[in-house]
Amino acid sequence: MDYNVYLLATDPNNPCRDVIHSRDTGLKIRVFCLSEDRFMPSDNEIQLYGYANDKLYAFETINITADDALDVVGAIQWYADYIEFPEMEILPEDPRASSDIAM
Structure with missing residues (x-):
């Protein structure tokens, strides 16, 4: 069975600006801490929470x-797993009330 290997690019000035890279594919995922970052989802991308x-x-x-x-x-x-919270539930929708979403 093949396993993907992931790498992490971090911003030393902002721990909430990680980017996950797949070593073997072109997959890249930007990480946002919603309590600290403004986030405007792109219609052309996949967002999970x-x-x-x-x-x-x-x-x-x-x-x-x-x-x-x-x-x-x-x-x-x-x-x-990397952030030592392997039980994270991955959600398909932003769980915040729509009035709380940063515009």
Whole structure:
């Protein structure tokens, strides 16, 4: 069975600006801490959400292709393990009330 290998690009000035990269495909996912970042979802990308350590994260693909779409959840699960919160529930919708979403 093949396993994807993921790498993480971090911003030393902002721990909420991680980018997950697949080593073997073109998949890239930007990570947002919604309590600290403004987030405007792109209509052309996939967005998923998850709570970990009392923080809500948004995960948005970067230039997603059909071939990479199936690996998005696996990459987010890898990130959840990386931040030592493997039980993160991955959500398809932003769980915040629509009035709380940053515009």
